[in-house]
Amino acid sequence: MSSPFLSLFDGKSLAGWHAVPRKLPSIRPGGPARQVEPELMTRIVAHTGRWTVEEGAICGRQEPAGSGLGAYLLSDEKYDNFELIFEARPDWPADTGVVLRATDIGSQGYQVLLDHRKSGNIGGYYGNGIGGFHAINFNLDVVRDASGAPTGLCLEDPATTVEPITAIKKSLLTDAISGEAFLKTWNWGDWNEFHIVIKGCVPVVSTTINGVKIAEMDAARLPADLFDPAAVRALLGPAGRIALEIHDNDPLLGDERWGRDSACRWRNIRLRPF
Numbered sequence: 001m002s003s004p005f006l007s008l009f010d011g012k013s014l015a016g017w018h019a020v021p022r023k024l025p026s027i028r029p030g031g032p033a034r035q036v037e038p039e040l041m042t043r044i045v046a047h048t049g050r051w052t053v054e055e056g057a058i059c060g061r062q063e064p065a066g067s068g069l070g071a072y073l074l075s076d077e078k079y080d081n082f083e084l085i086f087e088a089r090p091d092w093p094a095d096t097g098v099v100l101r102a103t104d105i106g107s108q109g110y111q112v113l114l115d116h117r118k119s120g121n122i123g124g125y126y127g128n129g130i131g132g133f134h135a136i137n138f139n140l141d142v143v144r145d146a147s148g149a150p151t152g153l154c155l156e157d158p159a160t161t162v163e164p165i166t167a168i169k170k171s172l173l174t175d176a177i178s179g180e181a182f183l184k185t186w187n188w189g190d191w192n193e194f195h196i197v198i199k200g201c202v203p204v205v206s207t208t209i210n211g212v213k214i215a216e217m218d219a220a221r222l223p224a225d226l227f228d229p230a231a232v233r234a235l236l237g238p239a240g241r242i243a244l245e246i247h248d249n250d251p252l253l254g255d256e257r258w259g260r261d262s263a264c265r266w267r268n269i270r271l272r273p274f
Helices: 038-045 167-171 177-187 229-236
Strands: 017-021 050-054 057-061 071-075 082-090 094-102 109-116 123-127 142-144 150-155 192-199 204-209 211-218 241-246 264-273
Touching: 038 109, 057 071, 057 241, 071 094, 082 094, 082 109, 094 123, 094 192, 109 204, 109 241, 123 204, 123 211, 150 177, 177 211, 241 264
Parallel strands: none
Antiparallel strands: 017 071, 050 057, 057 264, 071 241, 082 192, 082 264, 094 109, 094 241, 109 123, 142 150, 192 204, 204 211
């Protein structure tokens, strides 16, 4: 008999969660440290985002608004193999995601992307501090009305991208639907249900959104120059935290990565361990 689902959010408070700054670890275990100006690092470690509960959902925002400073909200408990189900509703633009088996700083682990911004991807994977690999096969942009207001997602024109899709990125997925199929699945301006499974010491990770399987990645098949299984295992340990992300802004995208008033919302968060 399988284990029951555990509720990770009571819908009323942040009990079971704690916030941490969005520190910048090395790209891979044992790699060179990121070069950050001391003044900027002082600002980074002083901010843990603005996390509130609104209408039964966890809401994450930059704090102060428009500061460009990110953060993570971490589960107090650690988990190894599990199914994770939640609903998410991000504003545009909001660069976020959920990091699985995250370390205590949040920014190291297997990230399921929720990059609801230009050149973003939803449902694919990024190796936060564990190799920097990007396992995706489409990029997103936004449709705007005559006044410039965003009205829905579209596939990005490769001529305007700031983060091109490459053959290597596509090859890291063991299963994936097309960008066109994804657009038919996604609910713009509404809630979308994510069903994520991570299983194995060197895991297979899969993402289903609104009942449609979006992507799968087998970490054992990642190239050695992008992923060192033994080093990653030593860094992450056998289990880790669930981390909800507020991204920082940077020179590449600026306010197109996280809007001044943007938020991402999560609700009905539950997990079933294997």
